[in-house]
Amino acid sequence: MKIWLCLVVGLWSAGVLAHKPSDSYLTIEITPNGPTGRWDIALRDLDYALGLDADDDGAITWGELRRRESDVAAYALARLALRADDRDCPLEPMALLADEHSDGGYAVLPFAARCATPSASLAVNYRLFFDLDPQHRGLFKLVDGGGARAAVLSPAAARRDFGLAAAREEGSGLPDFIQEGVRHIWIGYDHILFLLSLLLPAVLERDRHGWKRAEHFRQALWDAVGVVTAFTLAHSITLGLAALHYVDLPSRWVESAIAASVIAAALNNLAPVLHRRRPLLAFGFGLVHGLGFASVLSDLALPASARLLGLVGFNLGVELGQLAIVGVFLPIAYLLSRHGLYQTAILRAGSLAILVLAANWLAERALNQPLLALFG
Amino acid sequence: MPGSAASVVAVLGGRPGRWLGPACRGAVLLLGMLGGGPVHAEARRPTNDAEVLEFLPNSGLERRELRAGREALRIHPERRELALALARRYIELGRADADPRYYGHAEAVLTPWLVPPSTDPEALVLRATVLQNRHDFSSALADLDAALRRNPRLGQAWLTRAAILEAQGDYPAALRACLALDRFATALASAVCVNSAMSLLGQARSAYERLGPLVAEAQGDPDELLWARLVLAELAERLGLWAEAESWYRAALASGRRNLYLLATYADFLLDRDRSSEVVALLENETRADPLLLRLALAEQRLRHPRHPRHAEHAAVLAARFAASRARGDTSHQGDESRYALRIAGDARHALELAQANWAAQREPRDARLLLEAARAAGRTDAARPVLEFIARTRLEDARLQALLVPPGGQRS
Numbered sequence: 001m002k003i004w005l006c007l008v009v010g011l012w013s014a015g016v017l018a019h020k021p022s023d024s025y026l027t028i029e030i031t032p033n034g035p036t037g038r039w040d041i042a043l044r045d046l047d048y049a050l051g052l053d054a055d056d057d058g059a060i061t062w063g064e065l066r067r068r069e070s071d072v073a074a075y076a077l078a079r080l081a082l083r084a085d086d087r088d089c090p091l092e093p094m095a096l097l098a099d100e101h102s103d104g105g106y107a108v109l110p111f112a113a114r115c116a117t118p119s120a121s122l123a124v125n126y127r128l129f130f131d132l133d134p135q136h137r138g139l140f141k142l143v144d145g146g147g148a149r150a151a152v153l154s155p156a157a158a159r160r161d162f163g164l165a166a167a168r169e170e171g172s173g174l175p176d177f178i179q180e181g182v183r184h185i186w187i188g189y190d191h192i193l194f195l196l197s198l199l200l201p202a203v204l205e206r207d208r209h210g211w212k213r214a215e216h217f218r219q220a221l222w223d224a225v226g227v228v229t230a231f232t233l234a235h236s237i238t239l240g241l242a243a244l245h246y247v248d249l250p251s252r253w254v255e256s257a258i259a260a261s262v263i264a265a266a267l268n269n270l271a272p273v274l275h276r277r278r279p280l281l282a283f284g285f286g287l288v289h290g291l292g293f294a295s296v297l298s299d300l301a302l303p304a305s306a307r308l309l310g311l312v313g314f315n316l317g318v319e320l321g322q323l324a325i326v327g328v329f330l331p332i333a334y335l336l337s338r339h340g341l342y343q344t345a346i347l348r349a350g351s352l353a354i355l356v357l358a359a360n361w362l363a364e365r366a367l368n369q370p371l372l373a374l375f376g
Numbered sequence: 377m378p379g380s381a382a383s384v385v386a387v388l389g390g391r392p393g394r395w396l397g398p399a400c401r402g403a404v405l406l407l408g409m410l411g412g413g414p415v416h417a418e419a420r421r422p423t424n425d426a427e428v429l430e431f432l433p434n435s436g437l438e439r440r441e442l443r444a445g446r447e448a449l450r451i452h453p454e455r456r457e458l459a460l461a462l463a464r465r466y467i468e469l470g471r472a473d474a475d476p477r478y479y480g481h482a483e484a485v486l487t488p489w490l491v492p493p494s495t496d497p498e499a500l501v502l503r504a505t506v507l508q509n510r511h512d513f514s515s516a517l518a519d520l521d522a523a524l525r526r527n528p529r530l531g532q533a534w535l536t537r538a539a540i541l542e543a544q545g546d547y548p549a550a551l552r553a554c555l556a557l558d559r560f561a562t563a564l565a566s567a568v569c570v571n572s573a574m575s576l577l578g579q580a581r582s583a584y585e586r587l588g589p590l591v592a593e594a595q596g597d598p599d600e601l602l603w604a605r606l607v608l609a610e611l612a613e614r615l616g617l618w619a620e621a622e623s624w625y626r627a628a629l630a631s632g633r634r635n636l637y638l639l640a641t642y643a644d645f646l647l648d649r650d651r652s653s654e655v656v657a658l659l660e661n662e663t664r665a666d667p668l669l670l671r672l673a674l675a676e677q678r679l680r681h682p683r684h685p686r687h688a689e690h691a692a693v694l695a696a697r698f699a700a701s702r703a704r705g706d707t708s709h710q711g712d713e714s715r716y717a718l719r720i721a722g723d724a725r726h727a728l729e730l731a732q733a734n735w736a737a738q739r740e741p742r743d744a745r746l747l748l749e750a751a752r753a754a755g756r757t758d759a760a761r762p763v764l765e766f767i768a769r770t771r772l773e774d775a776r777l778q779a780l781l782v783p784p785g786g787q788r789s
Contacts (some may be wrong), residue, residue, distance in 0.1 A: 020476070020666075021476040021477065021704065021706070023703075023704055038419075043429055043430040044432065044433070044477070047430075047432060048481070051443075056436060056439065056440075057436075058434075058435070058436060059428045059430070059431050059432070060428070060429050060430045060431075060432070061425060061427060061428050062422040062424060062426075062427045063426060065429060066425065095421060096421070097419035098420060098421070098429050099419040104430050105429035105430030107429075108419035131484060132480075133477060133481055134484055134487070135477075135479065135480035135483065139703055139704060152703070152704050152705055
């Protein structure tokens, strides 16, 4: 009997040579309008299963793939079953696309699932190519609200159930984003201090002789409304632009500029230049603060579908948190301003303290070196 | 800020083709897959029907031959010899191009012949080969044992068994398999098998002297000759006979068979001899198989020559492919990945972890060397102890390992 030696050569020492095995990349995203998916399948594998290379020249062209588009979709989708909350979820192919991965060309099959957005569970049953190559794997990714989960689907583990309740609780609805916005303005001292610096003089008036207290609360209120409106308008604009990736600045610059804005606001109280035009100051620097908010939003790593909802909710939360601060601060400041000490004890000393604090932030953020540490 | 990293990737992933070479595209996509954010690789709908999306790897002749084989099997699924022949063909192709897809196709073709009542010993041996390729040694040995219980006269099964046991560092058991093989194989195959095992059992010099003249005079099957010359080349290298190793490597390359394992081993030999430019010349177009790409990237790194601007691209492709293997839970590449981590990524600690995991699975001289080098680079001499004990126990001789056993000094790779 002749031994089939060629088998042995090359694996004698078992320093076996890996190459990229067959994988498909399946991503399912749960959106408010139901699940949608994207499935990247290697053209080599599709050719093995369906024979795409019509003219047998060893090259798969777009034309050859396009003419078999419905076959490809039918073949693939017949080997994938989704169940949402224990109900079947029929899949409907959308226009086929093409893409490239590290190992070659892929057909990209986007699809929609004809079922309601599941609330409790999503089950995936994957059978693509297992009959032709038991080593084929489906690299599956489920994107749901704020989170993403991954799984490797194989013949031994072709079916996977994903519970969705936990992900929902983690936060993907409007209330969660609003809460996140409120939380951010409350723990983001730089935003609060900037606003307070601008509002400290709201209960005062200024003429040629210097500061004097405002005659009526209404005056103070209108002044505050002007400042807050300008700030809100400005940071909403940049938050939107940055969250939708139209603007992208390094966070070190943004954070440094925010610290600088607090310094400018505090300085303007100590040596007023723009008393009547503080809304302008609020608007100009508000643009910078909006970029800061956006970095928080992008930290939440939202899927595309949740991005707009997140943006609106988060911004709403920021405004609510800000209004709460103003609502508490303004009456107190008004009452305090009835005393003559307000100008020196609160406006000057307070602004000075804010100035020192913000200067330290600026040093920290721009130079990675806290001033206070230098002093100490 | 992990989130920002994910969003940066998402932004980059938006138009990878424009910002990065095709090499980085895979890396970016993978980061997108593995990171928190969704994949934003921009799939597109081509507008030109003539645009080529993918080239198939085989020649037209091979494609037609494989199609005919599949078609015949589809019509006569009950004919065992059709299934076995097609599986063999796939395994050959898988080995020639180091392409795991073919091994998968072979496994699929064999499936009906692996379950009772149709369990076929030859099908079991073929599946063992597939499993061995995936470094699933214990399953492969189980298949071989099952095959030999049904038919102890299967030379192929004994040979594959010897190869696996040798890779696992169980040299006495490998030798026993070779002795059993003796009755069912050609004189040359049997001699190569026995002497290869003996050479690892403290008799390197005498095994080399016995085998050398035999192989030098041998005629016959080119695959058998290639294998014999390759074994001798590696043996000469272990003995520190560099010139003789080189001539055996060249003889093996001259046998006219394409063999990736030979290319990889010869490239390692050249890298050790500081002949990186020859490695680049040898492997310039071998970017599909990871082990060859790794050796090419190592050579390019050593040369640091403006003529090799592709080093960064090759390194990025390797990183992407290793990440892809990890994503699917594949650990058969750990040895190469350890070398990548140590030499290219410069992460000695990670290299050591990988070398240790690799050593748990396979124990060839090259695996021992990986662990010694990574342990030394990581400053963890204690981590090298399993290798030292192994060398003491088996009396393994290897000039390259000896150099690593002396206290730290020179740099090798």
